[in-house]
Structures are given as structure tokens and as C-alpha cells.
Amino acid sequence: MNKRLPVLLLTAPSMIILLGVFLLPMLLMFLLSFENAQESFSFENYLLFVQDPFYVEILWRTIRVSLWTVLTTLVLAFPVAMYMAQATGKMRGIITMLILAPHLISVVIRNFGWVVVLGEGGWINQMLLSLGIIDEPLRLLYNELGVVIGLTDSFIAYMVLAIATSLYAIDPSLSKAASILGASRVRTFFTVTLPLCVPGIFAGVTLVFSLSMSAFVTPALMGGTSVKVLPVIAYEQIMSTLNWPLGAALAFLLLGSTILLVSAFTKIVETKRYKEVFAS
Amino acid sequence: MEKMIDVELRNIQKKFQNNIVVHDFSLQIEKGEFISFLGPSGCGKTTTLNMIAGFLEPDEGDLLIKGKRMNGVPPYKRELGMVFQTYSLFPHMTVAENIAYGLKLRKQSKAEMQERVQRVLDLVKLPNVADRYPKQLSGGQRQRIAIARALVIEPSLLLLDEPLSNLDAKLREELRDELKRLHQEIGVTTIFVTHDQEEALSLSDRIVVLNHGSVEQIGTPTEIYHNPASEFVHTFIGKTNRLHGVVTKVEGNRMKVQTDKGFVVSALQPAKAVQEGQRVTVFIRPEKIVLSAETAPAGVNQANGQLMMTSFLGAFTECQVQAGGEILDVKVQMLEKLAGVTPGSSVLCQWHEEDVLVMPAEGDRL
Numbered sequence: 001m002n003k004r005l006p007v008l009l010l011t012a013p014s015m016i017i018l019l020g021v022f023l024l025p026m027l028l029m030f031l032l033s034f035e036n037a038q039e040s041f042s043f044e045n046y047l048l049f050v051q052d053p054f055y056v057e058i059l060w061r062t063i064r065v066s067l068w069t070v071l072t073t074l075v076l077a078f079p080v081a082m083y084m085a086q087a088t089g090k091m092r093g094i095i096t097m098l099i100l101a102p103h104l105i106s107v108v109i110r111n112f113g114w115v116v117v118l119g120e121g122g123w124i125n126q127m128l129l130s131l132g133i134i135d136e137p138l139r140l141l142y143n144e145l146g147v148v149i150g151l152t153d154s155f156i157a158y159m160v161l162a163i164a165t166s167l168y169a170i171d172p173s174l175s176k177a178a179s180i181l182g183a184s185r186v187r188t189f190f191t192v193t194l195p196l197c198v199p200g201i202f203a204g205v206t207l208v209f210s211l212s213m214s215a216f217v218t219p220a221l222m223g224g225t226s227v228k229v230l231p232v233i234a235y236e237q238i239m240s241t242l243n244w245p246l247g248a249a250l251a252f253l254l255l256g257s258t259i260l261l262v263s264a265f266t267k268i269v270e271t272k273r274y275k276e277v278f279a280s
Numbered sequence: 281m282e283k284m285i286d287v288e289l290r291n292i293q294k295k296f297q298n299n300i301v302v303h304d305f306s307l308q309i310e311k312g313e314f315i316s317f318l319g320p321s322g323c324g325k326t327t328t329l330n331m332i333a334g335f336l337e338p339d340e341g342d343l344l345i346k347g348k349r350m351n352g353v354p355p356y357k358r359e360l361g362m363v364f365q366t367y368s369l370f371p372h373m374t375v376a377e378n379i380a381y382g383l384k385l386r387k388q389s390k391a392e393m394q395e396r397v398q399r400v401l402d403l404v405k406l407p408n409v410a411d412r413y414p415k416q417l418s419g420g421q422r423q424r425i426a427i428a429r430a431l432v433i434e435p436s437l438l439l440l441d442e443p444l445s446n447l448d449a450k451l452r453e454e455l456r457d458e459l460k461r462l463h464q465e466i467g468v469t470t471i472f473v474t475h476d477q478e479e480a481l482s483l484s485d486r487i488v489v490l491n492h493g494s495v496e497q498i499g500t501p502t503e504i505y506h507n508p509a510s511e512f513v514h515t516f517i518g519k520t521n522r523l524h525g526v527v528t529k530v531e532g533n534r535m536k537v538q539t540d541k542g543f544v545v546s547a548l549q550p551a552k553a554v555q556e557g558q559r560v561t562v563f564i565r566p567e568k569i570v571l572s573a574e575t576a577p578a579g580v581n582q583a584n585g586q587l588m589m590t591s592f593l594g595a596f597t598e599c600q601v602q603a604g605g606e607i608l609d610v611k612v613q614m615l616e617k618l619a620g621v622t623p624g625s626s627v628l629c630q631w632h633e634e635d636v637l638v639m640p641a642e643g644d645r646l
């Protein structure tokens with residue numbers, strides 16, 4: 001009984017802060033989202049997503065951009081994680097540092113860097129033009145591609161570290177065992193290494209997906225006015241249009257769809273076998 | 281009948297950054313033989329095994345399996361079975377899937393696969409665990425499954441890298457007997473790596489004793505035990521008493537040694553002949569010394585002393601006897617039966633001359 005008192009006392013400050021600045025505002029926002037222009041209760045704001053094609057397209061775009069980001073980070077991160085897993089401890093440290101180093105710089109500045117690089121006058125387009133590979137500059141910015149590039153840069157570190165951590169945990173003698181039983185290196189990868197780092201992939205995918213769904217700065221800077229995603233629209237409604245109820249509804253829609261998709265993904269991944277093998 | 285050579289190592293050498301880890305290793309293994317690599321930690325046992333398996337390439341020398349040169353052939357093309365110290369079962373596969381892994385790669389039909397899996401499971405006496413995951417098995421069961429997985433592909437050679445060292449003493453003995461039974465039943469050529477001399481002695485047809493990457497001796501367990509080629513082999517294979525002395529007389533195949541601490545020891549002439557006046561080291565195993573409560577004058581192959589310390593180990597008691605400035609280790613069965621002998625009492629140590637091993641003193645060998 002008296003064991004719980006110290007726990008209660010120690011957690012009380014953070015609990016109060018959490019309650020005051022997180023849960024309470026959330027609740028107020030939630031109630032606010034059901035208000036219409038006449039300040040009475042209605043589902044009007046939420047019905048927009050069923051009735052107005054503009055908002056439906058924005059929801060789809062947000063999900064689409066996030067899925068592409070997940071896919072590109074996954075494909076790019078895997079080889080890096082594989083390399084880290086077989087490197088020495090010192091090399092692992094160096095690579096981890098290199099991966100995290102860009103995060104020391106504000107995301108705003110990094111995104112402006114991309115704007116300079118990817119723009120029509122940026123060195124990528126200039127080089128391709130002067131080599132004669134293209135006749136007119138490629139559009140790498142202010143479209144979904146630009147947003148995916150920006151988000152990939154922002155979140156790839158999470159994917160690398162999540163996968164690398166699960167690769168570290170694999171006993172290296174397992175690939176030796178597969179090899180002596182007759183499996184080539186490719187075969188060993190697909191039958192042993194890949195299945196065993198599913199928890200890492202799962203963690204990386206969930207993390208990058210949630211972060212991409214709620215990302216604001218990168219889509220705002222690299223998507224421009226033509227490819228707006230949910231967080232950007234919500235921001236506009238609250239800050240420019242001052243339509244707080246609609247902004248709140250947009251935010252909860254974003255939250256709801258992220259939770260829904262992540263839980264659906266979890267359901268698919270966590271098969272009976274997965275639970276038997278990886279549950280601690 | 282001509283003997284079939286299954287595996288041959290010809291002057292194998294391996295370096296890691298100028299550090300020679302395996303030096304001029306040559307060995308022929310007959311079909312069906314059970315060979316142990318025995319040696320202290322770091323002597324190159326695993327390295328040698330990894331070269332046979334194909335995980336490492338020798339810097340010099342040839343490796344032949346069934347007469348075919350194997351240098352440069354990747355492990356997955358060598359058709360070997362291997363059991364690792366850490367079991368190395370695939371955690372995401374059931375026992376049956378683990379065992380079937382090698383069969384699947386060999387494109388066997390489902391029915392045949394199932395039958396063979398069940399057959400090896402029966403062989404290792406675990407017929408009912410097919411659907412479990414490795415983590416639902418005990419350590420001993422995991423090791424049995426690892427052995428089953430290696431055997432199911434009917435390898436031409438079975439490699440075992442300290443497969444018992446992660447198990448507790450009782451289980452280790454049980455699995456040791458199990459390994460012996462399996463080997464007698466299926467007769468697969470086996471290389472067994474260990475640093476435990478008891479395992480090597482009890483299981484092997486022949487033992488290869490390694491030290492610092494070099495072969496010290498290759499021989500049957502009895503040869504290794506009774507006729508060690510070097511002081512290292514003798515001391516590594518079990519506890520021993522070491523006395524220094526000088527040869528005083530050589531007569532035919534017998535000889536006498538006066539030890540520095542005053543014992544007179546008679547012995548048979550060793551393989552490496554010694555001469556009168558030469559400095560030698562005399563070895564007597566603790567279990568070869570007989571302890572009694574008699575009082576007799578010191579003489580040839582006997583010494584008076586005082587019992588210092590005893591530790592009762594069940595089947596026998598380990599004693600230390602202080603005798604003429606030496607501390608002798610003595611192993612006694614049933615010390616309880618020696619009436620009146622307790623720590624502090626006077627005892628007589630005796631031994632037979634055929635149990636004494638004489639070797640030229642280390643310095644003189646050069």
C-alpha cells in the first residue's frame with residue numbers, strides 16, 4: 001500500500017502538467033470541432049470529408065505522400081542498416097553520428113537547402129541540362145515528389161536506427177547455420193535475416209508513417225501552395241481563416257486516420273507466429 | 281580392407297594480421313571416425329573447424345573432403361553438417377521447420393520431408409516437439425534439435441564446435457552419451473571440438489591435441505593418456521604431480537631418478553631416451569599414488585608425509601600430502617576406509633614404476 005505513495009508523489013507533477021496542457025486542451029479542441037458557424041452542435045465539419053472532394057483529396061494525398069516516404073526510407077535505409085550490423089563497434093558509432101548529424105540543424109534550414117538544390121536553377125537540374133540528358137528543367141519541387149524527398153531526408157534516420165537495432169540482435173551464427181545447411185547468401189537473407197528483423201521494420205514503418213502524416217514544416221516549404229496536406233490545411237484554418245472548429249476537426253481527422261491505419265498495419269503484421277516468436 | 285580417407289588437411293596454415301593462429305596442420309580422417317580437437321582456449325580449434333566448414337579460407341595448404349579439393353568452395357556447397365556452441369536454431373521457425381530447412385533447399389517432396397524430420401526427431405529422442413518454437417525448449421533439447429538439423433541432410437561430415445559447453449554438468453554427460461550412441465548408430469565421420477579432456481577421452485576414436493595453433497599429438501585416447509608426446513599433452517589431459525630431478529642410473533629399460541626434494545624414483549625408460557646425469561621432470565598422476573596409514577622408511581617409489589587437506593568429491597577424495605618439501609596431489613577412493621587417517625596424520629605414499637612418466641627437463645629439450 002505505502003509503496004504506491006512515493007510513486008504517486010513522484011509522478012504527480014508530470015501528471016498535472018500532462019493533464020493541464022495536453023489532455024484538457026485536447027478535450028476542449030474535440031468539443032470545439034463539433035461547432036458550426038452558428039456556434040451550435042453539428043457534424044458539419046466532419047461531413048466535409050464525405051461530401052467535399054477537395055478535403056477527400058487532401059486526406060488521400062496526406063496518406064499517399066506518407067506511404068511513399070515510408071517506402072523510400074525503407075529501401076534506402078535497409079542497406080545502411082545491414083552495413084552497420086556487420087561493422088565494428090567503432091564504425092557503428094561513426095555511422096550513427098553521421099546519420100544523426102543533420103538533425104542538429106533546424107528542419108527549416110535543411111528544407112531550404114533542398115529548395116536550393118532541387119529548384120529549376122539548382123545544381124541537379126543544371127547538371128542534367130548541361131549534360132544534355134534533359135531539355136527543360138525537371139519539376140522536383142512544389143509537388144508530391146518534392147514533399148517525399150524532404151520527408152525522406154527528415155525521417156530516414158529513424159528507419160535506419162530501428163532496423164539496425166533489430167539486426168544487431170540477430171545471432172551472427174544463424175547465417176552461418178543457414179549457409180552450412182546449403183543456403184546461398186541471397187537465400188539466407190530472405191529466409192533468415194529479413195524475417196528476423198520484422199520487428200525493426202515494423203517499428204520503423206510505424207514511426208516514419210506517423211511522423212510523415214503529421215509533418216508540417218516540410219510539406220509547407222517543399223509542397224508550396226499546390227500540394228497541401230492535412231496539417232497544412234489545419235494550420236491555415238486556425239491561423240489565417242480563424243475557423244477554429246474546422247481546424248480542430250481536421251486535426252482530429254488526421255489523428256483518427258493515423259491511428260486507424262497504424263492499428264490496421266499492426267493487425268496484419270502481428271500474426272500468431274509473430275506473437276509466438278517475438279513476444280517477450 | 282583399404283581404409284577410406286574422408287577428410288584430409290595438408291599443411292594448413294592460417295594467419296590473422298601476421299598472427300599465426302593455425303600452424304602447419306596436417307591430418308587424415310578415416311570414414312566413420314570420431315575425431316576430437318582438444319586444446320586450451322585460443323589455440324585455434326574453432327579457426328580450424330571454420331576452415332573445414334568454409335567460413336574461413338586457409339592461407340596455405342589444401343583441404344580435401346572425399347578426395348576433392350575444397351579450397352574456395354563456399355560453405356553452402358560443401359554438404360556438411362555443423363552444430364554450434366550457441367545452438368543457432370532459427371528462432372522464427374518451429375522445430376520441424378528448422379530441421380526441414382536443409383531438406384527444402386534440396387527440393388524434397390513434402391511427404392519425404394515430413395518422414396525424414398520425424399525420423400531424426402525419433403533419433404534424438406524428442407518425437408513430440410515438432411510444432412514448438414526453439415525458445416519453448418530447454419537448453420539440452422535445443423542442442424538435440426541442432427544435432428538433428430545437422431544430421432537430417434545426411435552430411436558427409438559432421439562438425440561440432442563445443443556443442444556441450446553451454447549445458448550444466450549433468451546434462452553435458454547425458455548428451456555426451458547421446459552423441460556416442462548417435463555416432464555408433466549412424467557412423468557419420470565427426471569432428472568434435474572441445475577443451476574438456478574428459479569429453480575428448482570418452483568420445484573419440486582419435487584425439488588431436490592442439491597448443492598455440494600447432495598439433496602437439498595425434499593419437500587414440502589411451503595413447504594420449506599413457507604416452508603423451510610432450511609435457512603439455514600430459515599436463516593438459518589431467519591433474520598431475522611434477523617433480524624435478526637428475527637421472528642417477530640407467531639399466532636396460534629401467535632407470536632411477538633422484539629428485540631435488542629427496543625422493544628416489546624408479547621408472548621405465550621413456551620414448552625419448554635419457555642418459556645418466558641428465559636433468560629430467562618426473563610425472564605421477566594423483567590417482568596412481570596409493571595412500572596408507574603404515575609407517576615405513578622412505579625408499580624407492582615411496583615417501584613419508586603428512587596429510588594436509590582433503591576434499592571429498594563423492595566417488596573419490598582429493599588429498600594433499602606434504603612429503604619432504606613437496607606437496608603431492610593424491611586421489612583416494614574411499615578415504616573413509618583408511619582407519620585413523622585424518623588431516624594431520626602421518627601417511628605413506630607409494631606408486632608403481634610403470635605409472636611414472638619421465639621426460640627430459642624442458643630446458644634440455646632445445
Ligand SMILES: Nc1ncnc2c1ncn2[C@@H]1O[C@H](COP(=O)(O)OP(=O)(O)OP(=O)(O)O)[C@@H](O)[C@H]1O
Nearest residue numbers: 296297301319320321322323324325326327328475
Ligand atoms: N577474426 C579474427 N581476427 C583476428 N584474430 C582472430 C580472429 N578469430 C580468431 N582469432 C584469434 O585466433 C586465435 C584462435 O582462435 P579460435 O577461435 O580458433 O580459438 P579456439 O581454440 O576455438 O578457442 P576457444 O576454446 O576459446 O573457442 C585466438 O588467439 C583468437 O584471438
Ligand SMILES: [Mg+2]
Nearest residue numbers: 325326327441
Ligand atoms: Mg572456439
